[in-house]
Amino acid sequence: MRILITGFEPFGGQSINPSWEVARALEGLPLPQAQVRSIQLPCVFAQAAAALTRAVDELQPDIVLALGQAEGRSDISVERVAINVMDARIADNAGAQPIDQPVVSGGPAAYFSTLPIKHLVSRLRAAGFPASVSQTAGTFVCNQVFYALQHALAGRAVRSGFVHLPLLPEQAAHWPGPPMPSMPLGTQVAALTCALGSLLDGSAPRAGDVQVTGGALN
C-alpha cells in the first residue's frame, strides 16, 4: 500500500502549520505493509492543487490523506465533503484572495470523501482521541485542495479525503483574542497513526462506511 500525506506551509502570519508537522512526522512511520510519502503544499491557490495532483500522478498512491490547520477546532476533524468554490476571507501566501471562483470550471458542485469517515472517527474515539465528522472544510485553500484531490481521483479505486487539525499549543499560546483549543504535535501524530492503522488493518469496510451517526442538525 502506498500512502500519500499532504500538509500545508504556514499561512496567516504563523511560522508553523500543524498539518505539515504531522505529515512529515508520519513519513518515517514504520507501518506494516505500507509506505508513507509526505509532501508539503504551498498555501497558494494558484499552486496548491497542481502540486497535489502532480504528487498523485507520480506516486500512484492507494490512499491519500490531505491535512490542514483549523484554528478554532478542538479535535481531529474528518471532512465529509469538498465544494467547488474558492472564497477567501484572507489573502493566500501569494496575496491572492479569490471570491466565489470555482476550483474546477465546469466541475461538479461537490465531492464526498472516499475515506470511511465514520470508521475513522469511531476508531479515533475508541483510542481516546477526540474526533468528529465535519460537514464543511471551509472555502479556503484546504477546501480547494480537498476538491482537487477528489476530482483527480474520481472513479478510481483510491481512498482519499481531508482531515483538519487543531492548532499546536505553541500557536494557541500566542493567538490573539479569547483562548483557542489546541492539541500537541505528539498527540496529533499518534491520532493520525491510529487513523492510518485503521485503514490498513482490515477493519475498515471495503465499501461504504460503518452505520453510526456523525451528522449535524444545522
Place this chain on the structure above:
Amino acid sequence: MRILITGFEPFGGQSINPSWEVARALEGLPLPQAQVRSIQLPCVFAQAAAALTRAVDELQPDIVLALGQAEGRSDISVERVAINVMDARIADNAGAQPIDQPVVSGGPAAYFSTLPIKHLVSRLRAAGFPASVSQTAGTFVCNQVFYALQHALAGRAVRSGFVHLPLLPEQAAHWPGPPMPSMPLGTQVAALTCALGSLLDGSAPRAGDVQVTGGALN
C-alpha cells in the same frame, strides 16, 4: 413574481419553530409586484421533500425561500450549498433516523444556492440585521429539503435557496445548557422582508452575485 416560502413544524421536543412563524407572517406581506405563498413542511424525512416539490409544481414560483431553525446560530444565516446526504443526529418527527442515506439516489453530491447569497447578506447587514453566509446546512431535514429543492429546480430559471434562523427568545429562555443566542420573531420577519425586498427591487445581480467575501477559513 410568485414567491414560495417554506417553514418547518416544531421538532426536537419544541412546541414552536421560528421558520414556520416567520413563513406564515410573510404570507400576508404587501410586497409590490409580488405574491407570497407560505407552506409548512413536516419535520419528517419521508414527507418533507415531497411536500415541497408538490408545492413548487402547483405554484410555479419565481423565487423559493426555504427556512429552518438553527439552534446555536445567532444571525440570519444564508446557506451556500446543499449536500446529497441524510445523517440524522436525532430522530425526525416520525421516529426515523437515517444514517448516510442520499437525499436523491444517483443525484449529484451537492447543489449551490441559486439565490444571490452575498447580495442578501450585504443588504441585511446594511439594514442592521446580523447575517452571514453559512457553508453547511447540516445533514438533517433542513439540508434534505434544501437539496430536494435545488434538485427539483435544477436548470430552471427560478432562484431558490435556504436560510437558517436563530431560536426565538421564548425558546432560548428555557433551553437546557449554556445560554443560547436568539432573535425575536418581529426582527426575524423584518429581516426576511428586507431580504425579499432586495430580490425584488432590481438591485440584485441578475446572474452571479456581488463580489464580497463570505468565506470561511475552515
Place this chain on the structure above:
Amino acid sequence: MRILITGFEPFGGQSINPSWEVARALEGLPLPQAQVRSIQLPCVFAQAAAALTRAVDELQPDIVLALGQAEGRSDISVERVAINVMDARIADNAGAQPIDQPVVSGGPAAYFSTLPIKHLVSRLRAAGFPASVSQTAGTFVCNQVFYALQHALAGRAVRSGFVHLPLLPEQAAHWPGPPMPSMPLGTQVAALTCALGSLLDGSAPRAGDVQVTGGALN
C-alpha cells in the same frame, strides 16, 4: 419607590451602547408606585464611579440597577459579584488602561449583588426572556461601577446590582469576526421592564433569594 438606572456611553469604537439606550427608554416608564431616573455614565475609570455615587447621593434611590454592554453574551445576564480590581484589556474613553488597580483602596475583595438575582432570572425566563446568572462582570469599567455602587450602599437598605446586556442587532451586523449574538432594543427594554416590575409587585423575597440553581461548574 425611587429607582436609579445607569447606562454607559459608547466605547471600544462603537457609536451606540445598549445599556444607555435601555436606561433612557426606561426613564419614562409608567410604573405603579415607582419613579425611574436614568443617568449616563462615562466609560472612563477616572469618572464613572464618582458620577454614579453622586447620583446615588442626590436621588437617594430604593433600587439601583446599573447596566452595561456585554459583547459575546446572548442573554440578560444578571451579575452576582463585583470584585475590587480594575484590569483593562483595552483603553477606556479617556485613554486610561489600569492594570490590577483596586477600585477602592483598602476595600473588601468583593461585594455581592443585593438584588434577588435568582428571582430576576426566574421571572425573566418565565416571561420568555433569555436570562442567566453571571459569575463575573469582568474587570473593566462595568465591574468598577458595580463595585463602587455596592461599596457606596454597603449596609444600607437599598437593593442594587448590575445587569449585562447583549449587543444590539445593529452592532452585531457590523461586528468584525464570527457572528455575535444580539438582542433588539425593544426586547431588552421589555425584559428590563419585566425585571423592574418583579421587584415592585411584592413577589420578590424581602431578604435573600429564591432557592433555584444559577451556579457554574467552572
Place this chain on the structure above:
Amino acid sequence: MRILITGFEPFGGQSINPSWEVARALEGLPLPQAQVRSIQLPCVFAQAAAALTRAVDELQPDIVLALGQAEGRSDISVERVAINVMDARIADNAGAQPIDQPVVSGGPAAYFSTLPIKHLVSRLRAAGFPASVSQTAGTFVCNQVFYALQHALAGRAVRSGFVHLPLLPEQAAHWPGPPMPSMPLGTQVAALTCALGSLLDGSAPRAGDVQVTGGALN
C-alpha cells in the same frame, strides 16, 4: 520550600479527573530546593475544604496550588478570585447540591489569589503553553476549596491559589454534545512543572505581580 498540590477525585459521571492525575504526577517531581506533596480531595462539599485545611496544617507549606477540572476550557486557566458562595448546578459526589450557601459563614465576599497570576500566565505562554487569567472559578466544589484555602491562609506569608485544567483527550473523546477542547496529561504536567519552576527560580515578583493585562471586558 514545601509545596502542596491538591487535585480532585472524578465527578459528574467521569472515571478520571485531570486535576488529580496532574497532582500525583507532580509529587515525584525533582525540583531544586523544593519538596512537592500532593493530596486528593473528595468532590464533596461537606469534606473537601476540611481535607484541604487539614493538609495545610500538617504540611505547613510555603506554596499551595489547588487544581480542578474545567470542562469547556481549552487552556491552563489561572484563577484570580474565590467567592464566598456554593451554588451547585449538579449534585456533588455525596449527593449534596447546596444553593447559595456561604463557604464560610460570616467570611468576606471573596479572596484574591496570592499567587503572581500574571507572572504565571506570562511564563506559561512564553514556554508555549496556552494559558490565561480567569475571572471566575465557578460556584462548585473548586471555588469552595479555593475560597477555603485563601481563608485559611489569610494574612500568612504563603502563596496560594487555584488553577483550572482542561479535560484530558480521553475524556473529550467520549464527551456528549459538540467537540470539547482538551489537553493531554503530559502537556498539563509539563505546564504545571513550568509554572512551579517559575515560582522557585527567583523570577517571580516577591510582592504584587507583573504589570500585564489579563482582564476581561465582561
